[in-house]
Amino acid sequence: MRRYSAFAIAREAARYHTGWERAWRSPAPKKEYDVIIIGAGGHGLATAYYLGKNHGITNIAVLEKGWLGGGNTGRNTTIIRSNYLQDASAAIYEKARSLYETMSQDLNMNVMFSPRGVMMLAQTEAEKRGYLRTAHANALQGVQTDFIPPARVKELVPIINLTGPRYPVLGALWQARGGTARHDAVAWGYARACSDMGMDIIQKCEVTGIEQAAGQVTAVQTTRGRIGCGKLAMVVAGHSTALADMAGFRLPIESVPLQALVSEPIKPAINVVVMANTVHGYMSQSDKGELVIGGGADGYNSYTQRGSFHHVEETVRALVETFPMISRLKMMRQWGGIVDMTGDRSPILSRTPLGGCFINAGWGTGGFKSIPGSGWAMAELVANGTPGSLASAFGLERFREGRFIDESVAAGVAH
Numbered sequence: 124m125r126r127y128s129a130f131a132i133a134r135e136a137a138r139y140h141t142g143w144e145r146a147w148r149s150p151a152p153k154k155e156y157d158v159i160i161i162g163a164g165g166h167g168l169a170t171a172y173y174l175g176k177n178h179g180i181t182n183i184a185v186l187e188k189g190w191l192g193g194g195n196t197g198r199n200t201t202i203i204r205s206n207y208l209q210d211a212s213a214a215i216y217e218k219a220r221s222l223y224e225t226m227s228q229d230l231n232m233n234v235m236f237s238p239r240g241v242m243m244l245a246q247t248e249a250e251k252r253g254y255l256r257t258a259h260a261n262a263l264q265g266v267q268t269d270f271i272p273p274a275r276v277k278e279l280v281p282i283i284n285l286t287g288p289r290y291p292v293l294g295a296l297w298q299a300r301g302g303t304a305r306h307d308a309v310a311w312g313y314a315r316a317c318s319d320m321g322m323d324i325i326q327k328c329e330v331t332g333i334e335q336a337a338g339q340v341t342a343v344q345t346t347r348g349r350i351g352c353g354k355l356a357m358v359v360a361g362h363s364t365a366l367a368d369m370a371g372f373r374l375p376i377e378s379v380p381l382q383a384l385v386s387e388p389i390k391p392a393i394n395v396v397v398m399a400n401t402v403h404g405y406m407s408q409s410d411k412g413e414l415v416i417g418g419g420a421d422g423y424n425s426y427t428q429r430g431s432f433h434h435v436e437e438t439v440r441a442l443v444e445t446f447p448m449i450s451r452l453k454m455m456r457q458w459g460g461i462v463d464m465t466g467d468r469s470p471i472l473s474r475t476p477l478g479g480c481f482i483n484a485g486w487g488t489g490g491f492k493s494i495p496g497s498g499w500a501m502a503e504l505v506a507n508g509t510p511g512s513l514a515s516a517f518g519l520e521r522f523r524e525g526r527f528i529d530e531s532v533a534a535g536v537a538h
C-alpha cells in the first residue's frame with residue numbers, strides 16, 4: 124500500500140485526486156482463518172493490528188455486522204486520559220495514552236491526536252478527596268497528573284463559572300497530556316494497516332451463531348455463511364452479552380445507551396476538555412468549532428442507538444451552570460451508542476468457559492481512550508492463550524473471586 128505523505132498529497136492534487144487507492148480491501152470471507160475477531164470497532168481492529176505487528180499472526184478476519192467504526196468507536200466524544208485510580212487500570216490506560224502519542228506515525232494516518240489537556244472538576248468535598256487520592260496514586264504509578272486549584276482552572280478555562288448556582292469549583296484533576304483524537308481516523312488507520320498486512324475486514328457480516336466441538340470453538344455462523352476458526356475473539360462492546368449467549372456463557376455486563384450532542388460551530392472558546400461529573404456534563408471544542416457535549420448514561424437497559432430529548436435538557440442544563448456563555452447556542456445533532464457496563468466499572472479481557480474463545484468488553488463509557496492499550500493486551504492474550512501483565516487483573520474470574528477493580532471514582536460517571 125502506498126504511504127500517505129506530503130509528497131503524495133501534492134502528487135494527487137496535481138492529478139485531481141484520481142490516484143488514491145482504497146484504504147482497505149473488501150474481500151469475500153475465506154472458509155477458515157487462524158483467528159476471527161467479531162467487531163470492527165477500535166478495540167477489534169487494534170487487536171488484529173497488534174496480533175499482526177507484535178505476534179506475526181495475519182491469517183485473521185475481522186467480522187463486522189454494520190460498517191467499520193460504526194459502533195461506539197464512531198459515536199464517542201473522544202476523551203483520552205489515563206488518570207485512573209487502581210494500578211491495573213492506570214497501567215493499561217497509560218499504555219494506551221502513550222501509544223496515542225505516536226499513533227499517527229505508527230499507522231501512517233493522521234489520527235489528529237490533540238493532547239490539549241483534560242480536567243475533571245471537583246465540585247463537592249467528597250469529589251475533591253477522591254481526586255486528591257487519585258493524584259497521589261498516579262504519582263506512585265508514574266502517571267503524570269495534578270490536582271489544580273480554582274484559580275488555575277479559571278486560567279485554563281476563562282469561560283468557566285467557578286461559583287456555580289449549585290456547586291462551586293473546588294479545584295480539578297488535570298492531565299496535561301490527555302486530550303482528544305479523531306475517532307473515525309483511529310478505526311480507519313487500524314483498518315488500513317490490517318488490510319495492508321493481508322487481514323480480511325468483512326463488513327455487513329453479522330455473527331449469528333458459534334459452533335463448538337469438545338469444548339473448543341470451531342466456527343462462526345454468519346449472514347455470509349459459515350466461517351471456521353482456530354481462535355475467536357469477541358470485541359463487540361454493548362452487544363457482548365448477546366454474543367456470550369451464543370457461546371453458552373453469561374457475562375456480568377449491562378448494556379445501556381450513552382448519548383452525546385454537538386452545538387453549532389463557534390469561534391474558539393475552550394481549548395481543553397472539561398468534565399463536570401457532579402452536575403453530569405462534559406465539553407470540548409472540535410476543530411470545526413462545534414462544542415462536543417456529553418453527560419451520564421441513560422438509566423435503563425437498551426440496545427437502541429439513538430438520542431432522546433430529556434437527555435439534551437439534563438446535560439445542557441448542567442453545562443449552562445458551568446459555562447453560562449453557551450446558553451444561547453443552538454444544538455445541532457445528537458446521537459447514542461450502547462455501552463457495556465460492569466459492576467466495578469473496569470473492563471474484561473479474558474479467556475472464557477469456551478476453549479479458544481476470548482472476550483474483550485466492559486469498557487463502558489470510557490473505552491475510546493484505551494483502544495491501543497486494549498488491542499495490545501488482547502493480542503497478547505489471544506496469541507499466547509494467557510494474559511500478559513497488562514490484562515492479567517481483568518479476567519472474568521475476578522467477579523467470582525471478589526477481586527474487583529473499583530473505578531467508580533474514575534469511570535462511574537467520567538469518560
Ligand SMILES: Cc1cc2nc3c(=O)[nH]c(=O)nc-3n(C[C@H](O)[C@H](O)[C@H](O)COP(=O)(O)OP(=O)(O)OC[C@H]3O[C@@H](n4cnc5c(N)ncnc54)[C@H](O)[C@@H]3O)c2cc1C
Nearest residue numbers: 162164166188194195196199200202330460489490491492
Ligand atoms: C456517546 C458516547 C460517548 C463516549 N465518550 C467517550 C469518551 O469521551 N472517551 C472514551 O474513552 N470513551 C468514550 N465512549 C466509550 C467508547 O466509545 C467505547 O468504550 C469504545 O468505542 C468501545 O469500542 P469497541 O471497539 O469495543 O466497540 P464498538 O466501536 O461499539 O465496536 C463493536 C462492533 O461490534 C459490532 N458487532 C456487534 N455485534 C456483532 C455481531 N453479532 N456480528 C458482527 N459484528 C457485531 C458492532 O456493529 C460494532 O461496530 C463513549 C461512548 C459513547 C456511546
